[in-house]
Amino acid sequence: MxxxxxxxxxxxxxxxxxxxxxxxxxxxxxxxxxxxxxxxxxxxxxxxxxxxxxxxxxxxxxxxxxxxxDRDDRQLFRRLIDVQGVSATIGMLIMGARSGEEVYTAILTGNESVLKGVKGIGPKLASRIIAELQGKLAGVPLPSGGTAVPMGNTLKTEALSALVSLGVDRVKAERTLDSVLKDRAKDPPAVEELIKMTLKNI
Incomplete structure (x- = not known):
């Protein structure tokens, strides 16, 4: 294998x-x-x-x-696709729309809204993912060696969604967003400013 x-x-x-x-x-x-x-x-x-x-x-x-x-992200993906109703395609959508830390924390805290925000996941599936994995992930190290992060529509998520809706290639948009956010780590811009800065750098 x-x-x-x-x-x-x-x-x-x-x-x-x-x-x-x-x-x-x-x-x-x-x-x-x-x-x-x-x-x-x-x-x-x-x-x-x-x-x-x-x-x-x-x-x-x-x-x-x-x-x-990251090996831990692969392990989290494997956990997700073990859940009934979560295909590999849906698992990839989850891992692409949310960071490993976000998914991990959402499951542990029972935050269904984070999962329901992913295309292809409704209330029932989000609830099932949390119910089946909450206990299994309790003793597992946080993916990518990070720490728990606040849930909800993060600055990057909002900006990425807006850029994609404007027709910007998703991969290119996320790569540029990461660069801009890294440069402004000490002084994060508002989402509108972040979008403008990203468009200038693409």
């Missing part, structure tokens, strides 16, 4: 990255949050989850790789 891939970035798309490892190109699906942190070229290591799904009607199978820069 493949645990990780260490290779050169050949292609960086909106929902996947292609890595060349020893002459073989691997298409690895990844959440937006991971893709935004990858270089357009160069060597990277991704912790991967290998999944096989079956089409009941045709009997055919689909093999996919899902990659994460």
């Amino acid at each position: 493949i645990d990780s891939l260490n290779g050169e970035v050949l292609e960086l798309a909106q929902d996947h990255v292609t890595l060349e490892c020893h002459g073989v190109g691997y298409l690895v699906h990844a959440p937006v949050s991971t893709l935004a942190r990858l270089p357009k070229s160069g060597k990277v290591r991704l912790h991967v989850h290998y999944a096989v799904s079956m089409d009941v009607r045709s009997g055919s199978s689909e093999h996919r790789l899902f990659g994460f820069l």
Whole structure:
């Protein structure tokens, strides 16, 4: 079983990255949050989850790789897809729309609104995720080595949503947002100013 891939970035798309490892190109699906942190070229290591799904009607199978820069984020993804009703696709949407820390904290605190804000997740599924994982995550270290963060519509989330609605590529928008927020870490701008600053830097 493949645990990780260490290779050169050949292609960086909106929902996947292609890595060349020893002459073989691997298409690895990844959440937006991971893709935004990858270089357009160069060597990277991704912790991967290998999944096989079956089409009941045709009997055919689909093999996919899902990659994460952080091992803890991969573990959280695996926990999510163990929940009934959470497919790999939905799991990727959750990990892309929210940071590992946000998802972890939302589950521990029972904050359904954070999960319901993700496309494809309604009240029932959000409630089920929390009910099934709250106890399992209680003793697990916080993903990415971070600390619990406040829930709700964060500055970055609001700005990213607005930029995407304006037609800006999601991966490019998140990468630029991270850069702007890093520069203004001591003096975070209001969301309107953040959007303007990001547009100027894209």
